[in-house]
Amino acid sequence: MTANTREKTSTSGKTPVTLLGLGAMGTALARTWLAADHPLTVWNRTPGRAARLVGEGAKPAGSAAEAVAASTLVVVCLLDDASVGEALAEADLAGKDLVNLTTTTPAQARARAEWARERGARYLDGGIMAVPPMIGVPEAGGYVFYSGSTELFEEHGETLAVPAGTRYVGEDAGHAALHDVALLSAMYGMFAGVHHAFALISKEESIDPVTFAPLLAEWLSAMAGGVHLTADQLRSGDYTKGVVSHLAMQVAGTPTFLATAEQQGVSAELLRPYFDLMARRLAEAGGEExxxxxVDLLLR
Structure with a gap:
């Protein structure tokens, strides 16, 4: 009988989980597993953070190594990759299933997967696409990207889906982190545009930002569909496919955006780098794209 099988026949009938890291996200994860009756062992570098969870049914561990020994399924949610290495330095990972939800780069995730393999553990990396209040609330739409061991994901998928939805993106351990950062990068680009838009109207007493917000949200939602056309053009290599507003026309319009910003007393530093790239592409490839x-200009 395997260790996993023994654990699944525990009193609750649920897979025991060890969780390392009890920050805001770790605490949210812990509460969802406790609410779902999973036996939970917790450890945090600052022991006091575990007190409330212990009162809710979690079992505290005196060290990370002790916590790892308590369960086959070990979930890590720490500050950074270095923290993961430090926390697990003395732990026996042989036969363990290590799920790392710590935010890292793709290269760090791949290196950590090899590090875990060398120590006898199966490894799954995760990128959490949610904030703590979304954890345990299915209707909030949060989910976690997972990549790495297919067998680990298939075996523990039900348990991992308790806090948030799961999306497996392949055996390359770096792909969860890459998906995570790619989506968040797009988010920050969107926020940059949002902040520039609000800056433009901020000095106009007759324009209420709260009234303006629905217009902005509706416009961004309408434009979001353009990602599918971009993806299709990248796959085909034909950047003129399905073009509605070609590059030459859009570059010709950029002086108006810059002039408006100047007239409104707003810095154009969020827009200008992108406009410069548009102008470079126009000079290199012509205006029909x-x-x-x-995208090609960003690749080095």
Missing amino acids: DLTGV
């Missing part, structure tokens, strides 16, 4: 060619 869509904006997709900017």
